[in-house]
Amino acid sequence: MSKPHCALPAQQDDLRAQLRFSPDTGEIWLHEHRMLLVHAEAQASLRRELIDTLGMERAKGLLLRMGYASGLRDAELARPYSEQAQNDVEAFLVGPRLHALEGIVRVTPLKLEVDRGARHFHGEFLWENSWEGRWHRHQFGTHHEPVCWTQIGYACGYTSAFMGRPILYREVECVGQGDNRCRIVGQPIEAWADAAEWTRLLAPVSIAEQLIELQSEVTQLRSTLEQRSNLPAQMVGSSRSFQQACKLLQAAARGDIGVLLLGETGVGKELFARALHDMSVRREAPFVAVNCGAIPHELIESELFGVEKGAYTGAQASRAGRFERADGGTLFLDEIAELPLAAQAKLLRVLQEREVERLGSEHARKVDVRIVAATHAELAQRVKDGGFRSDLYYRLNAYQVPIPPLRERQEDISALAKNFLTKYAAIQGKKLRGFTDKAKRALLSHGWPGNIRELQNIVERGVILAPPGAWVEVEHLFMPSTGPHPPEYCPTRDGALGPGAGDPEQLLCEAVLGGGITLEQAEAMLIERAVDRARGNLSAAARLLGITRPQLAYRLKRLHEADATPAAAHP
Numbered sequence: 001m002s003k004p005h006c007a008l009p010a011q012q013d014d015l016r017a018q019l020r021f022s023p024d025t026g027e028i029w030l031h032e033h034r035m036l037l038v039h040a041e042a043q044a045s046l047r048r049e050l051i052d053t054l055g056m057e058r059a060k061g062l063l064l065r066m067g068y069a070s071g072l073r074d075a076e077l078a079r080p081y082s083e084q085a086q087n088d089v090e091a092f093l094v095g096p097r098l099h100a101l102e103g104i105v106r107v108t109p110l111k112l113e114v115d116r117g118a119r120h121f122h123g124e125f126l127w128e129n130s131w132e133g134r135w136h137r138h139q140f141g142t143h144h145e146p147v148c149w150t151q152i153g154y155a156c157g158y159t160s161a162f163m164g165r166p167i168l169y170r171e172v173e174c175v176g177q178g179d180n181r182c183r184i185v186g187q188p189i190e191a192w193a194d195a196a197e198w199t200r201l202l203a204p205v206s207i208a209e210q211l212i213e214l215q216s217e218v219t220q221l222r223s224t225l226e227q228r229s230n231l232p233a234q235m236v237g238s239s240r241s242f243q244q245a246c247k248l249l250q251a252a253a254r255g256d257i258g259v260l261l262l263g264e265t266g267v268g269k270e271l272f273a274r275a276l277h278d279m280s281v282r283r284e285a286p287f288v289a290v291n292c293g294a295i296p297h298e299l300i301e302s303e304l305f306g307v308e309k310g311a312y313t314g315a316q317a318s319r320a321g322r323f324e325r326a327d328g329g330t331l332f333l334d335e336i337a338e339l340p341l342a343a344q345a346k347l348l349r350v351l352q353e354r355e356v357e358r359l360g361s362e363h364a365r366k367v368d369v370r371i372v373a374a375t376h377a378e379l380a381q382r383v384k385d386g387g388f389r390s391d392l393y394y395r396l397n398a399y400q401v402p403i404p405p406l407r408e409r410q411e412d413i414s415a416l417a418k419n420f421l422t423k424y425a426a427i428q429g430k431k432l433r434g435f436t437d438k439a440k441r442a443l444l445s446h447g448w449p450g451n452i453r454e455l456q457n458i459v460e461r462g463v464i465l466a467p468p469g470a471w472v473e474v475e476h477l478f479m480p481s482t483g484p485h486p487p488e489y490c491p492t493r494d495g496a497l498g499p500g501a502g503d504p505e506q507l508l509c510e511a512v513l514g515g516g517i518t519l520e521q522a523e524a525m526l527i528e529r530a531v532d533r534a535r536g537n538l539s540a541a542a543r544l545l546g547i548t549r550p551q552l553a554y555r556l557k558r559l560h561e562a563d564a565t566p567a568a569a570h571p
């Protein structure tokens with residue numbers, strides 16, 4: 001049996017005769033379609049650039065669609081010829097001939113069943129001199145899968161238009177993946193197991209839209225960064241006391257003086273310290289923060305000043321301290337009042353000599369560090385009591401910046417709360433409409449003993465609990481009470497939180513066992529107590545309960561839902 005592509009030379013000539021060069025008008029025509037004669041090499045560079053800029057997957061989709069469009073056009077072009085054809089096979093073969101005539105690839109049918117009446121198609125073709133496969137291999141080396149994407153797109157477009165139903169082709173061999181030739185198989189889309197992937201590739205995606213989205217994201221991030229070099233975005237506030245503190249900080253940032261930040265827990269001392277660093281000439285160097293109250297006394301010296309291998313049992317490797325790590329930058333010593341006396345003496349020496357000796361080392365290292373210390377304690381009183389060295393105190397206390405508590409910044413609460421809402425809604429990927437008026441009032445009337453940190457945690461909880469698209473209500477912010485008396489946030493004179501109770505655990509057990517409350521209620525109370533004790537900090541509360549933060553968030557949400565729908569009781 002003779003190969004179909006060798007037959008019908010008259011038709012082949014017919015097609016060729018339809019090709020007209022019209023250099024006078026600057027046009028090339030194939031029948032009534034305008035064509036282009038382009039350099040294969042130029043076309044290959046375009047293909048390469050598409051892959052380089054968009055990535056292999058996107059480029060693949062784009063090239064498939066380009067080929068598909070070309071196949072569709074050729075199906076139109078072929079129609080008058082195929083109408084004159086003796087049978088469906090002959091009619092179909094106009095397409096492969098056009099593909100060859102256009103200089104893309106030589107097509108030889110290996111197996112071809114076409115019956116337009118029965119809507120049946122199955123085709124297998126040999127591709128030789130494949131333009132695309134060769135260039136791909138030339139430019140990118142051997143690929144792990146077939147690469148003649150434009151050509152496959154063409155075959156799909158042409159055959160689908162010819163058959164009036166989606167026909168999908170795949171390359172089973174390809175020179176681009178190291179085979180000696182390309183071979184393709186085409187059949188109706190339903191016959192392919194992985195049709196979905198190809199359908200996806202054939203659907204155009206708006207890269208422009210994605211780019212615009214990314215661009216606006218970059219702009220937003222950039223503005224956040226720019227704000228950082230002035231005052232951090234979180235340092236929101238127009239109240240006089242806050243503005244005064246900011247002015248003091250900005251003035252200090254122009255020089256290199258050591259700064260002592262004073263303020264209650266949660267007022268944002270670390271934020272101030274970081275802002276000072278970011279506004280200073282040291283901003284490119286490291287900012288290192290140490291919470292002196294959070295490090296065990298026996299480890300604080302090695303933490304701050306570093307340690308040489310073997311300095312003490314357990315010192316298995318030499319390690320730089322925070323001073324060395326902050327070299328050239330700023331070292332923030334939070335809760336400085338908690339520093340043990342021995343470490344205070346050593347710190348004073350480092351500040352005087354401007355050099356640090358690691359534990360177990362005789363060798364002093366020069367360090368250039370700006371010290372920002374912070375305390376919520378009355379440091380002067382500590383000095384009087386003998387708990388803090390007076391010489392170190394005077395050294396650290398060169399420039400004081402008192403940071404006001406949140407209750408003295410009433411007019412800033414709304415702006416801060418809104419800021420946190422935006423932040424946590426973004427983190428949770430939740431769209432919220434804002435605070436209800438009642439919630440706003442509750443925020444304003446709260447005492448905020450935990451200051452900004454407490455506000456932050458409460459708003460975070462509100463964002464977790466509020467349903468998507470809804471308003472944040474007062475119940476989302478403050479836990480509804482399940483017990484007879486809600487534990488109030490009321491700071492006592494020594495800063496501790498009330499209410500004072502004898503032995504709540506004992507009482508709880510008695511209440512459950514005596515049938516006074518259910519286990520669910522006990523759990524709710526326990527969670528509530530933990531959240532209160534952690535001053536609204538969910539991570540800390542979760543630690544108290546020995547569960548993870550997501551577990552706690554889940555339980556809070558469940559509790560809240562149970563509270564909101566009392567009718568939906570358990571069976």
Ligand SMILES: [Zn+2]
Nearest residue numbers: 133148174182
């Ligand atoms: Zn190929």
